[in-house]
Each structure stands twice: as structure tokens, then as C-alpha cells.
Amino acid sequence: xxxxxxxxxxxxxxxxxxxxxxxxxxxxxxxxxxxxxxxxxxxxxxxxxxxxxxxxxxxxxxxxxxxxxxxxxxxxxxxxxxxxxxxxxxxxxxxxxxxxxxxxxxxxxxxxxxxxxxxxxxxxxxxxxxxxxxxxxxxxxxxxxxxxxxxxxxxxxxxxxxxxxxxxxxxxxxxxxxxxxxxxxxxxxxxxxxxxxxxxxxxxxxxxxxxxxxxxxxxxxxxxxxxxxxxxxxxxxxxxxxxxxxxxxxxxxxxxxxxxxxxxxxxxxxxxxxxxxxxxxxxxxxxxxxxxxxxxxxxxxxxxxxxxxxxxxxxxxxxxxxxxxxxxxxxxxxxxxxxxxxxxxxxxxxxxxxxxxxxxxxxxxxxxxxxxxxxxxxxxxxxxxxxxxxxxxxxxxxxxxxxxxxxxxxxxxxxxxxxxxxxxxx
Amino acid sequence: xxxxxxxxxxxxxxxxxxxxxxxxxxxxxxxxxxxxxxxxxxxxxxxxxxxxxxxxxxxxxxxxxxxxxxxxxxxxxxxxxxxxxxxxxxxxxxxxxxxxxxxxxxxxxxxxxxxxxxxxxxxxxxxxxxxxxxxxxxxxxxxxxxxxxxxxxxxxxxxxxxxxxxxxxxxxxxxxxxxxxxxxxxxxxxxxxxxxxxxxxxxxxxxxxxxxxxxxxxxxxxxxxxxxxxxxxxxxxxxxxxxxxxxxxxxxxxxxxxxxxxxxxxxxxxxxxxxxxxxxxxxxxxxxxxxxxxxxxxxxxxxxxxxxxxxxxxxxxxxxxxxxxxxxxxxxxxxxxxxxxxxxxxxxxxxxxxxxxxxxxxxxxxxxxxxxxxxxxxxxxxxxxxxxxxxxxxxxxxxxxxxxxxxxxxxxx
Numbered sequence: 001x002x003x004x005x006x007x008x009x010x011x012x013x014x015x016x017x018x019x020x021x022x023x024x025x026x027x028x029x030x031x032x033x034x035x036x037x038x039x040x041x042x043x044x045x046x047x048x049x050x051x052x053x054x055x056x057x058x059x060x061x062x063x064x065x066x067x068x069x070x071x072x073x074x075x076x077x078x079x080x081x082x083x084x085x086x087x088x089x090x091x092x093x094x095x096x097x098x099x100x101x102x103x104x105x106x107x108x109x110x111x112x113x114x115x116x117x118x119x120x121x122x123x124x125x126x127x128x129x130x131x132x133x134x135x136x137x138x139x140x141x142x143x144x145x146x147x148x149x150x151x152x153x154x155x156x157x158x159x160x161x162x163x164x165x166x167x168x169x170x171x172x173x174x175x176x177x178x179x180x181x182x183x184x185x186x187x188x189x190x191x192x193x194x195x196x197x198x199x200x201x202x203x204x205x206x207x208x209x210x211x212x213x214x215x216x217x218x219x220x221x222x223x224x225x226x227x228x229x230x231x232x233x234x235x236x237x238x239x240x241x242x243x244x245x246x247x248x249x250x251x252x253x254x255x256x257x258x259x260x261x262x263x264x265x266x267x268x269x270x271x272x273x274x275x276x277x278x279x280x281x282x283x284x285x286x287x288x289x290x291x292x293x294x295x296x297x298x299x300x301x302x303x304x305x306x307x308x309x310x311x312x313x314x315x316x317x318x319x320x321x322x323x324x325x326x327x328x329x330x331x332x333x334x335x336x337x338x339x340x341x342x343x344x345x346x347x348x349x350x351x352x353x354x355x356x357x358x359x360x361x362x363x364x365x366x367x368x369x370x371x372x373x374x375x376x377x378x379x380x381x382x383x384x385x386x387x388x389x390x391x392x393x394x395x396x397x398x399x400x401x402x403x404x405x406x407x408x409x410x411x412x413x414x415x416x417x418x419x420x421x422x423x424x425x426x
Numbered sequence: 427x428x429x430x431x432x433x434x435x436x437x438x439x440x441x442x443x444x445x446x447x448x449x450x451x452x453x454x455x456x457x458x459x460x461x462x463x464x465x466x467x468x469x470x471x472x473x474x475x476x477x478x479x480x481x482x483x484x485x486x487x488x489x490x491x492x493x494x495x496x497x498x499x500x501x502x503x504x505x506x507x508x509x510x511x512x513x514x515x516x517x518x519x520x521x522x523x524x525x526x527x528x529x530x531x532x533x534x535x536x537x538x539x540x541x542x543x544x545x546x547x548x549x550x551x552x553x554x555x556x557x558x559x560x561x562x563x564x565x566x567x568x569x570x571x572x573x574x575x576x577x578x579x580x581x582x583x584x585x586x587x588x589x590x591x592x593x594x595x596x597x598x599x600x601x602x603x604x605x606x607x608x609x610x611x612x613x614x615x616x617x618x619x620x621x622x623x624x625x626x627x628x629x630x631x632x633x634x635x636x637x638x639x640x641x642x643x644x645x646x647x648x649x650x651x652x653x654x655x656x657x658x659x660x661x662x663x664x665x666x667x668x669x670x671x672x673x674x675x676x677x678x679x680x681x682x683x684x685x686x687x688x689x690x691x692x693x694x695x696x697x698x699x700x701x702x703x704x705x706x707x708x709x710x711x712x713x714x715x716x717x718x719x720x721x722x723x724x725x726x727x728x729x730x731x732x733x734x735x736x737x738x739x740x741x742x743x744x745x746x747x748x749x750x751x752x753x754x755x756x757x758x759x760x761x762x763x764x765x766x767x768x769x770x771x772x773x774x775x776x777x778x779x780x781x782x783x784x785x786x787x788x789x790x791x792x793x794x795x796x797x798x799x800x801x802x803x804x805x806x807x808x809x810x811x812x813x814x815x816x817x818x819x820x821x822x823x824x825x826x827x828x829x830x831x832x833x834x835x836x837x838x839x
Contacts, residue, residue, distance in 0.1 A: 002631065002632075002635065004485075004486035004487070004526070004529075004530055004533070005486045005487075007487075007493060007523065007526060008522035008523055008525075008526050009522075010496065010497045010498075010519075010520045010523055011517070011519040011520060012498075013497070013498030013517055013520075016450075016498075016517065040780060041446075041448065041780075042776045042777070042779055042780050043776060044773075044776050044777055044780065080697070080707070081697075081698060081703055081707065084696065084697035084698040085698040085766075088696045088697070088698040088699075088766055088770065089698075089762070089765070089766045089769065090769055090773075091766075091769035091770040091771070091772055091773030091774070092773065093696075108773075108777065109773070110772065110773050110776060137706075137707070137710065140710075140713070140735065141706070141713040141714070141735075144665070144666050144713045144733065144735070144736065145713065145714075147665040147666065148561055148562075148664070148665050148666065148733070150665075151561045151664070151665060152559075152560060152561065153559065252559075254663075255559055256554045256558050256559050257551070257554050257555055257559045287495075288491055289491045289492060289495045297544075297548055298544060298548075299544065300544070300547075301543070301544040301545070301546070301547025301548050301551070302547075302551070303548070303551050304548055304549075304551040304552040304555050324551070324555045324559070325551070326551055326554070355496065356492060356495050356496045357495075359495065359496050359497065359498045360495040360496075360498065360499075360500075362498055363495075363497070363498025363499055363500065363516060363517060364500060366450055366451065366498065366517055367451050367500060367515055369450075370449050370450070370451055370781070370782070371449075371780055371781060373780070
């Protein structure tokens with residue numbers, strides 16, 4: 001007779017030996033590094049060009065993001081429509097993204113069409129002209145999007161908490177403003193493009209079912225460009241954190257929920273505590289089964305979801321708790337967050353819970369190594385942050401072996417209420 | 427080509443197996459043939475509330491999530507107006523844990539008062555977070571009520587109003603469960619590094635003894651053909667005007683569906699689509715505009731949706747959209763434009779099929795529609811769509827008498 005009260009035996013995920021499939025590396029004649037992972041069953045490919053063109057390098061707010069956005073809106077030979085039409089015709093998508101240190105162009109395509117798509121990417125990297133009417137349209141539409149977003153408490157909260165942590169003059173603390181949008185000029189964008197894209201430092205990541213002639217295609221389309229002609233000077237930005245730590249902001253008087261952010265500084269991925277803090281964070285609020293969710297959602301029903309996470313930047317990270325809670329229970333929610341911090345500081349986590357977190361984290365990594373796009377994602381993170389493969393294996397060792405005592409020491413070092421900025425936007 | 431095998435247990439549970447030895451993971455996907463359309467109009471939001479309750483403990487297992495996470499697994503679920511889908515992924519070595527968990531909640535939930543109370547609150551917060559506390563959060567509540575007079579697609583999956591969830595009683599919840607969450611109303615898909623025989627044994631072991639329920643006979647009132655336009659003009663506390671217009675379209679299993687799906691791509695998908703190029707770039711009437719559809723099991727809606735540039739009136743925006751549609755209805759699609767959207771479909775499908783989890787969900791969905799093998803024949807159906815069909819469908823659908831128009835004006839209510 002089947003006894004449903006007894007769980008079937010499991011193999012603890014900590015017993016799994018995980019490995020990161022190696023990449024192939026190739027250096028083009030101009031020094032551009034290409035990292036490639038060939039895997040997967042579907043005939044698809046993803047190519048990502050990463051530039052050191054994030055807002056870390058801009059002299060005026062929003063120049064980096066505007067340049068990145070407008071990059072595909074016209075060359076001397078093709079207008080924006082013709083550029084888009086080319087990628088769309090082959091069922092491909094060309095997206096772009098701007099981060100703090102880096103900016104990227106991302107191509108997703110069926111492998112068979114790569115050959116006709118790369119020359120147009122090349123055209124964007126050599127001959128983008130940033131037409132003035134495209135810039136004006138970008139300004140107008142961005143302004144309206146901003147107006148809509150400013151109505152959202154979570155959007156406002158995300159901006160303010162970054163500003164408290166790093167200061168508005170720091171790239172991590174800065175955000176979009178109407179006046180900065182209005183002040184954007186075509187000349188500044190072109191200058192940024194010249195320096196950080198056309199002659200900028202570029203690394204390429206490729207993954208999927210790779211065509212046999214991948215390297216010839218990359219060499220032929222990009223190997224002769226003056227990328228790396230000017231390496232960006234190392235720029236140091238100093239963070240000016242807010243002195244005051246607690247904020248209550250009114251944004252939407254009729255709102256039914258408040259956006260809560262509780263955040264502190266954390267060094268970065270190179271810090272020796274980073275490995276253990278990943279595990280501690282999981283325990284605290286890093287996944288659905290974590291303590292914050294169990295207590296504040298599953299026990300009290302104050303919110304649809306609450307998470308904690310490390311907001312990792314290359315130079316400096318932050319550790320945040322983020323949720324939207326009923327406006328009447330915002331303060332009670334915050335009190336519970338501090339209670340959970342206190343429990344982690346004062347009581348050793350029991351072995352059963354710790355094993356659950358270990359297994360969960362190992363399972364996530366195992367699942368996350370499934371398929372070429374995930375694998376290249378792991379490598380990209382390692383490479384762009386100046387880490388080595390050891391980072392991956394050290395993470396796994398820590399998940400498997402960190403002790404309850406070590407976690408408690410970390411909790412006492414980092415989960416200290418006085419270090420946290422606290423914000424509610426209602 | 428997606429390979430799979432299929433068998434049915436004596437209690438009516440349909441089981442599909444998709445073997446893929448390249449992944450270390452296994453996916454267990456349970457689709458229940460119940461969605462918001464199966465709800466009582468005075469008790470809406472139940473299928474979705476159940477999505478939450480299904481994680482609140484089953485008859486023999488107090489904590490679904492803990493047990494799965496111990497086994498290195500992750501899970502989630504979603505509810506639509508047509509169906510509810512639960513899926514988890516875990517290391518293949520621990521696949522039996524998923525059978526244990528999923529079979530126990532199919533057997534019976536724990537129906538704890540505490541779980542119901544908490545999940546009611548959680549769903550209410552979800553309702554507020556997504557539909558009340560957000561600008562434009564209520565547009566689809568309004569649009570569904572305009573577009574459907576009789577069909578239960580009239581309400582959103584989250585429910586028609588907060589009070590329906592707030593007032594849900596344990597008895598209501600129990601009767602909904604035993605009506606819909608039965609083996610004969612479910613499809614189990616197991617995918618990943620497993621073999622079919624193993625799945626057969628595990629299915630018999632864990633699901634075989636669950637009694638078949640009374641077969642639920644769906645009896646939904648369908649819409650009758652609409653003979654006059656429906657319009658609504660409202661003002662809300664939002665920063666810019668929005669425009670939303672929908673038209674009835676054929677159901678997911680109608681052969682006409684494929685042409686309609688391509689029409690939405692021609693009009694609204696991507697930066698080279700007709701609406702984006704004309705409305706955002708050339709005429710600068712909209713800051714963004716999309717065309718998409720709800721390809722639901724019963725007849726759905728095709729939609730054009732965008733926000734207006736300040737100073738542009740909804741009347742002017744609508745006139746421009748109508749003009750574009752008139753041209754489309756007059757001239758149809760060019761050969762290369764049709765080729766473009768077919769290429770896009772091929773590409774989208776290839777990207778979707780990359781993950782075992784998506785493949786499992788697709789197999790379950792096509793099985794629900796009547797035949798899992800549809801997954802392998804879909805692309806050819808898109809390839810067969812001709813320019814003439816596109817023209818014919820656009821003329822049938824984009825008919826003012828078949829439309830619902832919502833002007834959503836910025837201002838104080």
C-alpha cells in the first residue's frame with residue numbers, strides 16, 4: 001500500500017558534481033575577443049556585442065542610454081525602417097541594452113541567416129548617423145513614458161533607493177529626468193558613439209548551434225574595424241551616500257499599496273564574503289521558500305511577493321529587500337523584515353533548513369546550465385567582472401559546505417538594521 | 427520534430443512523455459482543463475485563487491514548496507481564462523518527488539482555513555499590485571465587458587471584483603476543487619532525461635489509484651455575431667491618453683486562426699510593422715502601438731493598443747488607424763511582407779522549443795486542444811497561408827460592426 005505521507009528517497013543535490021561547459025575563444029585580428037559556446041538542439045544562435053559604453057562613461061546624464069537606443073535608427077545607407085526591416089525579414093531580432101559599465105547589442109536569429117545579418121550589424125558599428133528627427137522622437141516618447149512610469153510607486157522607489165545609496169552624481173545612483181532628456185544633443189551622442197562604440201572596447205559572446213564558418217564570418221565582418229583604437233581611461237566615481245537613512249515618500253495619495261525598499265551597500269563579487277552572502281541571501285529572502293516570503297506572504301498575507309537580492313554592479317553592489325505591500329501594513333512589513341534579520345543574527349539556522357537551501361541553490365544552478373544561452377550567460381558574468389572560472393566552483397563549494405555558524409557570522413556583519421536605508425513610497 | 431509517447435490511465439489521466447537525454451533535468455507539467463471561463467459569474471477569480479491554494483498544502487503533504495526545493499526543484503503555475511498549468515523542474519534523479527507532490531494535490535488539497543485566509547489576502551494584494559495600483563490597470567476589465575455580452579471571457583482571470591475573492595468560503599472552494607481537479611480533467615507531461623517505461627510505472631504508482639471524478643461537461647454560452655459597434659469614452663487619472671480597440675476573431679482551433687495570427691504580426695509586431703512605422707514614426711500620433719490577439723480556446727479578440735502623443739485626440743488617432751486598416755483591407759499584403767512574418771513565426775517557434783519546460787507546456791496545451799502532435803504540424807499551417815486568405819480575413823475581422831473601441835482619456839476622474 002502506498003504511503004503518501006512518506007517522501008520518496010531523494011538524492012541530495014549537494015551530491016551533484018556540476019561543471020561549466022568550457023567556451024571556445026578566438027581573437028580577431030584587431031584584438032576583439034570572441035567567446036563561443038556551441039550547444040543545443042535547435043538551429044538558433046545569439047550573438048552579443050558588449051562595449052564599455054555604459055553610463056559610467058558619459059559626461060552628461062542619459063547620453064549613454066540614448067546612444068545605445070538610437071544606434072539602430074539609421075545609417076548613411078539605410079533609414080531606421082530599412083534597418084529594422086532587414087532583421088525582421090529574417091525573423092531575427094536585434095535588441096540593445098545599456099547598463100552601468102557596459103552597453104550591448106544583442107542579435108537572436110536562426111543560425112542559417114547569420115551570414116546576411118552580420119553585415120548590417122557591422123554597418124551599425126561603423127556608420128550609424130543618429131538622425132536628428134529620430135532623436136527628437138526619442139525625446140518625445142521617452143518623456144511620455146517617464147510621465148507614465150512616475151505614476152508607479154515601484155518605479156519611483158527604485159530610483160530613490162539607488163540615489164540614497166550612491167548619490168545622484170554616481171552612475172549607480174543616477175536616473176532619467178525630463179531636463180536631461182530635453183538637453184540631449186546629437187553632437188554629444190555622436191561623440192559618445194565615436195569613442196565608445198566605433199573605436200571602443202568590444203567583446204563578443206556567441207552561443208547556440210554555431211555555423212561551421214562562424215570565425216570566418218566574425219573575422220570578415222568585424223576583424224578589420226578600429227575597435228579597441230581608444231581604450232577608455234579608467235574613471236573613478238565617488239559615491240556620496242545620503243546621510244539620512246529613513247524615508248517616507250508620498251507619490252500617489254489614492255494608492256492602495258506602498259513600494260518598500262530596504263537596502264545597504266555591499267562590496268562586490270570579488271569580496272571573499274560574496275560566496276557566503278549568496279547563501280545567506282537565499283535563506284533570508286532569495287527565493288520563494290525563503291524566510292521573508294514564508295513569513296510576510298505565506299503567513300501574514302501582507303504582500304503578493306517579497307524578495308531580497310544582491311544588486312550586483314562591477315564596482316560596488318547593494319543588498320536590497322523589495323516588495324509592494326498593502327498601504328496599511330507597510331510599517332508592519334518593515335518590522336517583520338528586521339525581525340527576520342534579527343533571527344538570522346541570533347539563532348543558528350537548523351540543518352534541515354540549510355540543506356533545503358543548499359539543494360535548492362544547487363538545483364537552480366543545474367537547471368540554469370541547461371542550454372547554450374544559459375551557459376554563455378554564466379561565462380559572460382565571469383569575464384565581464386574580471387573573475388575566473390574559479391568563481392563558479394567556489395560558489396558551488398560554498399553552497400555545499402558553508403556552516404550555520406559561518407552564516408550567522410555573516411548575518412551579524414551585514415544584516416544590521418542601522419546599515420540599511422529604508423524607503424516607503426505610497 | 428518533437429517526439430513523444432502517450433498513454434491513458436484507467437482513471438482517465440492522459441500522460442505524455444518527451445524524452446531528451448541532453449538535459450540533466452526533468453520537467454513535470456500538469457495541466458488542468460479549468461480556467462476562468464468555468465467560473466460562476468458571482469464567484470469569479472476561483473481558478474486563479476486555486477493556483478495559490480494548490481501550494482498551500484495537500485492532504486498528506488503540508489508543504490509543497492519545501493519538499494520540492496529539498497529535491498533541488500523549482501516550480502510555478504499560471505492560470506488563463508481557458509486553463510491552469512502547474513509545472514516543476516528538478517534533477518532527473520529526484521523525479522519521483524514530483525510525482526509524489528503532484529499526485530497528492532490531485533488526490534485532495536488540505537483545505538486549511540489558514541491557507542485560504544492567507545491566499546485570499548495574497549490574491550487581493552496581487553489584484554491591487556497589477557490592476558488597481560497601476561495606471562491603465564483597469565483597461566482590460568472594461569474592454570472584456572464591452573467585448574463579451576454572454577461568454578465568461580467577460581471577466582479577467584484575476585476575477586471580476588475583489589469582493590468575489592474576499593468572500594470565497596471553504597465550501598465554495600471545496601466544491602470547485604472536486605468538480606475540476608480530477609484525473610480525467612488533467613494532462614500530465616513528463617519531459618527530460620527519462621524513459622517512457624519509467625514514467626508509466628511512476629504514473630501508475632502515484633496517480634493510478636486516484637479516483638476518476640464525475641466528468642465535467644462544459645456548457646458555455648457562446649457569443650452571437652455582433653451587429654453594431656460598441657464604444658466607451660472614459661477619463662481616468664493617468665498622464666496620457668490611451669486608445670484600445672478590439673474585434674472578434676475565430677477560435678484557436680479554427681483553420682482561419684493562422685491567417686489572423688499572421689495579420690497581427692504584419693500590423694503590429696516589431697519595429698518594421700505597419701502600425702509602428704505609420705503611427706509612431708511617420709505620423710507621430712502614438713508613442714507606442716501594438717497589435718496582438720487572445721487566441722483563446724473559444725473565439726477570441728484581436729487588439730490594437732497604444733498610448734497617444736500629448737495633444738493628439740483619440741478621435742484623430744482612431745481615424746488614422748482606420749485609414750491604415752482600410753488600406754490593408756483594400757490592398758492586402760505583399761509577397762515579401764508575408765514571407766517576413768512567416769520567417770518570424772519559424773524563428774519564434776525555434777526559440778520557444780529550446781527549453782524542455784516550454785516543450786512540455788506546449789505538448790500539454792496541444793493535447794488539450796485535441797492532439798499533441800499539432801505541435802509538429804503548426805509551422806506548415808502558417809506556411810500554407812496565402813496572401814488571399816490574409817486579405818479575406820482582414821476584411822471579415824476589421825469591420826466596424828465587429829469592433830469595440832475604448833477612449834481612455836487623461837484627466838482627473
